[in-house]
Amino acid sequence: MRSVGLAIVVGLLVFLAACTNAPVVAPAPEPPPVEPEPTPTQVVVGVDDLGAGFNPHLLADRSPVTQALSTLVLPSVFRPDAEGALQLDTTVATSAEVVSTSPFTVSYELNVQASWSSNSPIAAEDFVYLWQQMRSAPGTVDGEGYRHITDVRSRAGGKAVDVVFDQAYPQWQYLFSGLLPAHILKDAPGSWTGATAGGLPASGGPFRVIGVDRGRGEVTLARNDLYWATPATLDQIVLRRLDAGPMAEALRTGGVDVAMPATEPEFTSALAAYEGTPAPRPTVTDLALRADNGPLADVRVRQAIGSLLDRERIRTEVAPGALAANAFGLAPSQPGYAPTGPAGPDPAAAERLLTEAGYTRSATGAWVLGSTPLDIVVAAGAERSTDLAVAQAVARQLEAAGIGVEVVAPPAADLYSLRTVAATPPPTSTTPTPVPTATPAPTTAPAGAPTAAATTATTTAAATSATSSPNATVRADVLVLPRAVGGPVGPQLASDYGCPEPTAALPNPPALPGGFCSAVLQPDLEAVATAAVPDPGRLATIERVLWAQLPALPLFQQTSLIVSTRSAATATGFGPGPLVTGPLTGAQRWVPPAD
Known part of the structure; x- marks a missing residue:
């Protein structure tokens, strides 16, 4: 019996030892709380129309929305300052200067960091594409200067461009504004017109187009995270199409921060509670x-x-x-x-x-x-x-x-x-x-x-x-x-009323939309187009002949009515802006309005 009892005691001790050495399983940790996605900082801009498309170089697409997208999304070699004087945009080109007068040649050194949001560089091919379209496509805006270009040459792997003209062209700084992504558009269905009807496929500026919803009447811009210069402060800018009554209500309730509708009775009446400023459209x-x-x-x-x-x-x-x-x-x-x-x-x-x-x-x-x-x-x-x-x-x-x-x-x-x-x-x-x-x-x-x-x-x-x-x-x-306005008057007159001349490279240039061509007027139009300062006498002659030929x-x-809420006015400084670039000039520096 003693041996049996001893065996029982030994077994119990072994069992207890085994239980003592068993690993302790800790309870599973609580998962960390899921942080809600931050609400994007944005400014909502009320507009009266979205426009037909977004190519800033097409007459058919002329609208304040297209102007805004060109200003914030597309690269331009020169941009107007607050007084409207052109200044080199060094985020796009580090230099641009006349390097030869025979033939007249302008050389552009492009910023090596400048690139499209598709990761392709902003390069010589974008200059070539715009030049070729502006001289050969019908229904363009201010094509005269591009007709004087005879060649666009690439250097430094596309990061330097030499533009050759058929004669001295003092207004060359107005060219190559609103560059478009050639690597996408040149092979896209519809290219020049169709590929920009629903937005802009790539950005070379501080914002990019992320959505065009015509059913909701909205165009949404988001910060371009691949922008190589100072990034935009806002996450988004939304351009929202509204009628007069809904626009006034949206301003009152915070659904819209600033607005730029046409200065027409229905809008001026509905927005009478706000101190509006008229701004001419280009x-x-x-x-x-x-x-x-x-x-x-x-x-x-x-x-x-x-x-x-x-x-x-x-x-x-x-x-x-x-x-x-x-x-x-x-x-x-x-x-x-x-x-x-x-x-x-x-x-x-x-x-x-x-x-x-x-x-x-x-x-x-x-x-x-x-x-x-x-x-x-x-x-x-x-x-x-x-x-x-x-x-x-x-x-x-x-x-x-x-x-x-x-x-x-x-x-x-x-x-x-x-x-x-x-x-x-x-x-x-x-x-x-x-x-x-x-x-x-x-x-x-x-x-x-x-x-x-x-x-x-x-x-x-x-x-x-x-x-x-x-x-x-x-x-x-x-x-x-x-009719586009805002640039130098000489090239503008030649673009609108001149006779595009056939060349070996372009034997059949597009006619003007109205089919007008005056051999008598053409020498005067050419003279004012290529003058640094057009002769007032020639300008008066052109006006007189045009009224005779009609x-x-x-x-x-048209003008826009520039209005904003009190907090948005402080946060954005929203105003008319230069005639060519419009009220959203400088929007990359806007901050969110206070609640």
């Missing part, structure tokens, strides 16, 4: 009168149209906050501007001119040439609501004077580049204008209803435009045309 709205074909090929008919139209009435109906324009060169907001044309209208002069051209009044009061009625086509870009309102106002006045009018609304990119366009009628209701599928364009319509002027115009569309077959094409006689009829320069 675009004058003209009527281009087709001088190369159709009834307006006769200068007497063009002059008659000009005499019939009450331009001041058109402005007050469509854009009463705009500045009346009455010159072909300088815009009303530019120093030195002075009206150079007649005030008008002059119905007696119009009747005399039409009679001299062989037209008579029919029993119904319509103007006819023999048995053929005087019918013209007035066209405006489908995506440009103010232009559509202008076209309708023009149609009402001409029809009241006995001229038949068809109003069409093709895609803006087609209107300024093609000789014939789709005979798409303008909208007949307040629904957003659909974008035809024939041309690459935004896939969804802008949010919200049109402005009051556009609404008034579209409700009368059925009375002022003929019904066209969906597949019909027409040649527009009168085009509502945006390839276009200036209407008005």
Whole structure:
């Protein structure tokens, strides 16, 4: 028994020892709390329209939003300072200077750190791409300087560029602004027009485009984390399209921090609680009168149209906050501007001119040439609501004077580049204008209803435009045309009214949207385009000849209403900015408004 008891005791001791040496399992640690993602710092900018596309070099894409994107996203060799004087942007080029006068050659040394957000360098190929498009693509903005370039040469692995001109060109510093990413666009479907309709595919500035939502009416910019210079302070800038009432409410509740809508009654009234500042936009709205074909090929008919139209009435109906324009060169907001044309209208002069051209009044009061009625086509870009309102106002006045009018609304990119366009009628209701599928364009319509002027115009569309077959094409006689302003007046006049000359490299240069070309005027246009300071006498001669030939009829320069909340005004210093770069100039230095 003693041996059995001893065995039991030994077993218990062994068991207890085994239990004592067993490892202790610690409880699992609590997972760390998940930190919420920080809310991006941002400024929301209220706008009245997003525009048709975002290529700053296309007439069809002229808009304050495109101007803002060009200023904040695209690289430019020179930029205007607060007074509008051009300064070298050393984040893009460390030097740019004339290195030869025979031939006239400008050499650019590019910043070796400068690169696109796609990680490709900003290089000579971007200069080549812009030069080639500006001299060969129709419907461009200020192409004159690029037509004088004969070669663009790459050095230092693309980080140095020599630009050769056919003669001395003193305004060379205005070229190569808003460079585009050639390595993406040159092979992209639609390239020059289509590839920028939905945004900008790469950034060479402090911000990049991360979203274009036309259904919501928003363009979102985010800080470009690959930007090699001082980074932007804000995480995001959102450009939000709103009508007048919602914009005022968004400013009141904090949904919008600053705003820059058109200076029109619905906005000035809705935003009356804020101290607004008018800021001119770098675009004058003209009527281009087709001088190369159709009834307006006769200068007497063009002059008659000009005499019939009450331009001041058109402005007050469509854009009463705009500045009346009455010159072909300088815009009303530019120093030195002075009206150079007649005030008008002059119905007696119009009747005399039409009679001299062989037209008579029919029993119904319509103007006819023999048995053929005087019918013209007035066209405006489908995506440009103010232009559509202008076209309708023009149609009402001409029809009241006995001229038949068809109003069409093709895609803006087609209107300024093609000789014939789709005979798409303008909208007949307040629904957003659909974008035809024939041309690459935004896939969804802008949010919200049109402005009051556009609404008034579209409700009368059925009375002022003929019904066209969906597949019909027409040649527009009168085009509502945006004209870029803000640069030197000589190259601007040559770009807008000169005759692009054929060269061995470009035997068929694109014609101007209005088809105008005057051999008599061409020497004066060339002289002012290549002068450091244009001769005032030549400028006066050009204005006089243009009023006599009337390839276009200036209407008005739109302005923006610059408003902001109190906290946003302190945080951003939001203001008009230089005419060329606009209210978002310097937005990379904005800070978030205080709550």
